[in-house]
Amino acid sequence: MKRGFLNSSKAKARTLGPAPSGNSSGSTTEPLPLEPNAPARLLEGLATDFGFEQDPSSPNSAVINMRHTSLPSNGPPDEPVSQCIFYPGSKEVLTELPGFPQPLMHPATPTFCVATFSGKGMGLVSTRALKMGDLILNERPLLLAPQAMPIYRPKNCTDQEHLQRGLAELEKHIKIALERMRPASRAAYLSLANSCKKEGLIVGLFLTNGLELAGLRPGVQGPAGNYSAVCKDISRLNHRQVRVAMKNLLTLTVLASCSPNASTSFDMASFSYRLYAVRDIAAGEELTYQYTDVEVPASERRKVLKGYDFVCACSACKDAPASDARRATIASGESLCRALIEKSFADDALVAKCRAHIALILKEGLEHIILHGSLIRVLMYAHICRSDAKGASEWATKLDNFRWENHEDVRALLDPASPAYKKHHFWGTVTVR
Ligand SMILES: C[S@@+](CC[C@H](N)C(=O)[O-])C[C@H]1O[C@@H](n2cnc3c(N)ncnc32)[C@H](O)[C@@H]1O
Numbered sequence: 293m294k295r296g297f298l299n300s301s302k303a304k305a306r307t308l309g310p311a312p313s314g315n316s317s318g319s320t321t322e323p324l325p326l327e328p329n330a331p332a333r334l335l336e337g338l339a340t341d342f343g344f345e346q347d348p349s350s351p352n353s354a355v356i357n358m359r360h361t362s363l364p365s366n367g368p369p370d371e372p373v374s375q376c377i378f379y380p381g382s383k384e385v386l387t388e389l390p391g392f393p394q395p396l397m398h399p400a401t402p403t404f405c406v407a408t409f410s411g412k413g414m415g416l417v418s419t420r421a422l423k424m425g426d427l428i429l430n431e432r433p434l435l436l437a438p439q440a441m442p443i444y445r446p447k448n449c450t451d452q453e454h455l456q457r458g459l460a461e462l463e464k465h466i467k468i469a470l471e472r473m474r475p476a477s478r479a480a481y482l483s484l485a486n487s488c489k490k491e492g493l494i495v496g497l498f499l500t501n502g503l504e505l506a507g508l509r510p511g512v513q514g515p516a517g518n519y520s521a522v523c524k525d526i527s528r529l530n531h532r533q534v535r536v537a538m539k540n541l542l543t544l545t546v547l548a549s550c551s552p553n554a555s556t557s558f559d560m561a562s563f564s565y566r567l568y569a570v571r572d573i574a575a576g577e578e579l580t581y582q583y584t585d586v587e588v589p590a591s592e593r594r595k596v597l598k599g600y601d602f603v604c605a606c607s608a609c610k611d612a613p614a615s616d617a618r619r620a621t622i623a624s625g626e627s628l629c630r631a632l633i634e635k636s637f638a639d640d641a642l643v644a645k646c647r648a649h650i651a652l653i654l655k656e657g658l659e660h661i662i663l664h665g666s667l668i669r670v671l672m673y674a675h676i677c678r679s680d681a682k683g684a685s686e687w688a689t690k691l692d693n694f695r696w697e698n699h700e701d702v703r704a705l706l707d708p709a710s711p712a713y714k715k716h717h718f719w720g721t722v723t724v725r
Pocket of ligand 1: 411412413414415484485486487500501527528529530531600601602603604605
């Protein structure tokens, strides 16, 4: 999953993109009656599903038959049913997964609560100390919808008109999804923050609170296949953290950050987001999430965050020249990984540079970025190549904590005495002088 909430209004306009060719159609289907809050129905599986008929009298509406689907869980009756507005084929991507939908997995003891923050509205706060890699929560979306509705674009339609039509189409579909929601889910959706008031309540809430989800539209890469998911709790995550006084543990202090302390992964099999701590988090710390690419300069981040109607006052934004320089160096780290791989991990100077790069990443509070995991991986290999199981297992342990990322399974390498080391194809390939 690509991280980040929806981008700025400008970027949203772009995601409406060129309209696919084909027949035009509209949503003529009457909304289904509200789903009764009946557990028995939940267990019937994928209970309700309907497509949209073509409407030749409405040539400017959707050109693809979107499918409204309720995705119930196989878990306890109070687990939310997700209302989904699918492109054709997306539902099948999910339902063909073994055991779909698999149950959610929850932390053994509660990890967070919702609190109100001055100037930021509500947010999430840790209620206990968390370690890097700890699961904070696992949540199924209230609503999943395309980031932008595929609509027909007449020849002389301006960008602005096209955007407005797309948003109107999106609103039409979200209204149907809201009518199909259980009352508690609908109330949760409607209680979220709206920083896109110009777009109206229904769409504004979607744009403010959606998390991008890619890879669910068969055969389509990029924005035209992307969805956005709105969740009850994860959508409450703010972008910059503050520390709140909790049980007299901490005083109120504004901490750094375009440097989030939490990150998500989307698990298709349970159709849910998992939120993980990306570094150790103290009890009472606000949980934060990145809304925009944090490797770009502060001025670019500011433009995106303007779409969310706030100016980030974190230390990286405040001391932009120094932080931008460090982040530019960090962004160049991919070439370091490549160079070390090209040298078959044998170059000690490159190994030292990778370590220094990780130190810089930690200094900037960018533990969650993909590059951090990549550097740890190449260092783990460098130790395996030098027949150093102890050193390698320390990096493997760090990599194993990257639960928010899909990386190779390193569990067999956590114990330095594991026989997996001597069998590893890199074992002993570099001679230590
Ligand atoms: C996805 S919502 C986050 C939850 C929201 N605070 C609430 O009350 O539900 C995004 C909105 O939260 C607010 N927000 C998030 N991070 C912020 C920050 N660092 N400073 C000020 N406002 C922030 C902005 O209004 C933003 O549009």
